[in-house]
Amino acid sequence: MTHNPDTQTALITGAATGIGYAVAQAFLNQGANVVLNGRTESKLQHAAKQLGHPDRVATIAGDITQAATADKLVNTAVQRFGGIDVLINNAGIFSMKPFTDYTVDEVDSFLGYVRGTFVLSQSAVRRFREQGNGGSIVNISTILALNGVAGITSSAPIVAKGGITAMTKNLSAELAEDNIRINAVAPGIVPTPLYGDLTDEQLNALHDLQPLGRYGTPKDIADAVLYLANAQWVTGVILPVDGGVDAGGDGTTRRKTPELEPATA
Numbered sequence: 297m298t299h300n301p302d303t304q305t306a307l308i309t310g311a312a313t314g315i316g317y318a319v320a321q322a323f324l325n326q327g328a329n330v331v332l333n334g335r336t337e338s339k340l341q342h343a344a345k346q347l348g349h350p351d352r353v354a355t356i357a358g359d360i361t362q363a364a365t366a367d368k369l370v371n372t373a374v375q376r377f378g379g380i381d382v383l384i385n386n387a388g389i390f391s392m393k394p395f396t397d398y399t400v401d402e403v404d405s406f407l408g409y410v411r412g413t414f415v416l417s418q419s420a421v422r423r424f425r426e427q428g429n430g431g432s433i434v435n436i437s438t439i440l441a442l443n444g445v446a447g448i449t450s451s452a453p454i455v456a457k458g459g460i461t462a463m464t465k466n467l468s469a470e471l472a473e474d475n476i477r478i479n480a481v482a483p484g485i486v487p488t489p490l491y492g493d494l495t496d497e498q499l500n501a502l503h504d505l506q507p508l509g510r511y512g513t514p515k516d517i518a519d520a521v522l523y524l525a526n527a528q529w530v531t532g533v534i535l536p537v538d539g540g541v542d543a544g545g546d547g548t549t550r551r552k553t554p555e556l557e558p559a560t561a
């Protein structure tokens with residue numbers, strides 16, 4: 297099958313649940329083909345069934361932290377749909393614990409996501425160049441890579457997101473001559489299976505963070521991903537989609553710090 301640049305093909309890692317699933321839905325709604333990746337075959341099959349459009353959906357299980365997975369994913373897009381136009385580096389994991397409690401193995405595990413994102417982006421860029429029509433990469437970072445927030449202690453995952461964020465800025469300059477754009481969304485807190493292991497106390501610490509006063513939804517993030525994927529004159533942008541955390545600071549502090557209350561006579 298040859299590449300048809302008029303029908304977009306998007307490869308989405310971590311697409312069986314949460315934000316990745318909503319991104320897949322958004323691309324399908326605009327007529328694109330999607331390749332869904334995740335580590336768990338049964339979750340991918342369930343997601344594909346829920347999404348419908350079997351003629352425009354492919355699945356490929358694989359762990360993106362393993363370098364060999366990268367070419368497998370891109371080759372799936374090429375074999376099934378003739379090429380790849382957009383890569384969404386979305387797969388991720390999370391944990392919260394004090395800085396000094398993280399083990400070296402845990403740090404390595406999170407850093408594997410930077411390596412995986414790097415290597416998969418290399419595979420996609422090689423393919424974009426072969427196709428000769430440019431291409432688009434959207435990375436999923438986090439607002440916590442841009443703002444430290446007291447009470448959300450998650451240094452190991454955030455260091456990995458920091459690498460992905462720096463890669464976004466740096467590569468946007470290097471890849472521009474091939475009309476390959478690379479941007480990132482930096483989400484605030486969006487309830488998804490990502491937080492499955494957190495305690496109620498940890499979840500409560502996240503709730504009041506956003507000045508707009510609510511959690512985000514996977515669709516809030518997917519809308520921004522779709523915009524960046526399609527915005528032909530936008531590259532190197534880290535777009536906060538965070539209910540105002542980046543602009544307004546920590547909603548908890550803003551609403552509850554006693555010194556900010558009006559003085560009573």
Ligand SMILES: NC(=O)c1ccc[n+]([C@@H]2O[C@H](COP(=O)([O-])OP(=O)(O)OC[C@H]3O[C@@H](n4cnc5c(N)ncnc54)[C@H](OP(=O)(O)O)[C@@H]3O)[C@@H](O)[C@H]2O)c1
Nearest residue numbers: 310313314315334335336359360387388438485486488490
């Ligand atoms: N939710 C938030 O508040 C929030 C905030 C900021 C940033 N983010 C980022 O948004 C992204 C999506 O998270 P989410 O909230 O939608 O969580 P989620 O529902 O848990 O989705 C993450 C997906 O990634 C897959 N995955 C994890 N490790 C993988 C690996 N090594 N290789 C391939 N797939 C892998 C998981 O499926 P398997 O377990 O089957 O592999 C899962 O379906 C993550 O990068 C996360 O860090 C989320």
